[in-house]
Ligand SMILES: Nc1ncnc2c1ncn2[C@@H]1O[C@H](COP(=O)(O)OP(=O)(O)O)[C@@H](O)[C@H]1O
């Protein structure tokens with residue numbers, strides 16, 4: 171343990187000469203553990219190596235349980251390194267309740283012989299993260315911010331959220347939720363920017379961030395958002411579970427779909443007031459169609475079953491590029507809207523969450539104003555997804571119509587009135603899903619593939 175105690179410096183950052191050795195000793199463990207994590211985007215590719223970006227000791231490893239915060243560049247073939255956030259606990263012996271979180275025991279280095287594990291399911295370590303956010307300040311490369319001096323009460327309980335997600339979340343006392351981003355990049359993050367802008371504009375049905383953490387590793391550009399604390403909507407059910415429940419009971423879902431259409435429209439209206447908007451003239455529409463076409467071809471390279479459909483789908487994008495008429499309006503959007511991002515609170519109101527956008531796209535691209543119909547297309551795809559396993563295409567069609575009706579009620583603009591734009595965005599989303607499912611959930615690949623088939627063969631863009 172004497173050696174372990176020596177890893178700490180006065181600021182919480184590891185001495186620069188220690189971080190590489192620490193990471194070298196963790197590397198063999200991370201190689202096995204990382205690809206098994208739902209949030210690891212590089213599955214299926216070799217890991218060439220790891221490089222430390224910032225390593226911070228949040229709780230001393232010399233007095234277990236220790237808590238290490240690591241930002242690590244993961245090097246994989248054919249792409250620039252991706253930086254991941256890891257929160258690792260360190261104990262001499264691991265209690266059996268944490269067996270599932272075990273990463274391994276390094277054989278060398280400052281943690282030699284100690285048990286290293288995912289810190290989030292360990293309540294004292296989860297509590298330590300909340301404690302850091304309650305008292306803002308800096309620690310090494312990490313900065314903890316709590317604007318307006320918000321009072322964040324102590325929590326009696328802390329638990330990781332047990333849902334499929336791209337990041338990781340902790341829930342404190344059913345009062346606050348801490349979302350910890352896993353793949354972190356420099357730049358303004360829409361999952362903080364948009365809910366903050368909506369909160370400042372007085373919009374009530376997007377949980378407002380109350381505290382957050384960023385990293386500013388020296389010489390590595392803009393700050394990176396690491397985590398974000400927001401009120402937990404207790405007793406809420408997400409739209410996906412509610413839709414599944416309705417389908418299993420043989421019930422319709424059009425009332426809910428209409429309410430979701432109205433909720434989407436209200437958020438769009440608030441975003442358009444709070445943040446810059448623009449128009450997309452002919453050159454920008456052509457560029458949009460070209461980007462969609464390029465994504466189609468890259469995805470068809472990676473997923474062979476998409477290839478036969480590529481020409482018909484590309485024709486839809488060509489129709490978009492050739493559109494005459496008024497420029498399309500563009501604004502900030504949610505960017506990855508689906509039923510799982512809509513929470514129905516105990517009072518029956520719908521909350522929208524997770525403004526991160528599609529995690530695979532660069533931050534700058536996600537922050538560009540875009541046609542609002544992009545979110546509409548995301549939700550239309552989601553009704554299709556929900557109905558797929560139940561072989562209930564009529565259920566999906568009714569929901570899709572009710573959703574568009576609800577949207578039009580609030581904005582006065584019916585998304586179905588721009589069928590070429592809507593079809594292009596729906597196709598682009600289905601293509602994104604093909605790649606997403608091929609990488610993360612191959613069993614689900616038939617779901618977006620059936621939409622691809624429909625979009626490539628049907629004349630009617632809204633069916
Ligand atoms: N503020 C909140 N209140 C209640 N539940 C939430 C809240 N934010 C997220 N959740 C739950 O956590 C899940 C994952 O959150 P999300 O932001 O979509 O994470 P990710 O981007 O990692 O997928 C959601 O589907 C929802 O069930």
Ligand SMILES: O=P(O)(O)O[C@H]1O[C@H](CO)[C@@H](O[C@H]2O[C@H](CO)[C@@H](O)[C@H](O)[C@H]2O)[C@H](O)[C@H]1O
Pocket residue numbers: 334335336337410506508509510524528529548551552553555556603606
């Ligand atoms: O984890 P995120 O919420 O950021 O989004 C990613 O994962 C989603 C799945 O969990 C994925 O959504 C796709 O599957 C949903 C059903 O599980 C369906 O409702 C969506 O319509 C469909 O796109 C999403 O695309 C991905 O970015």
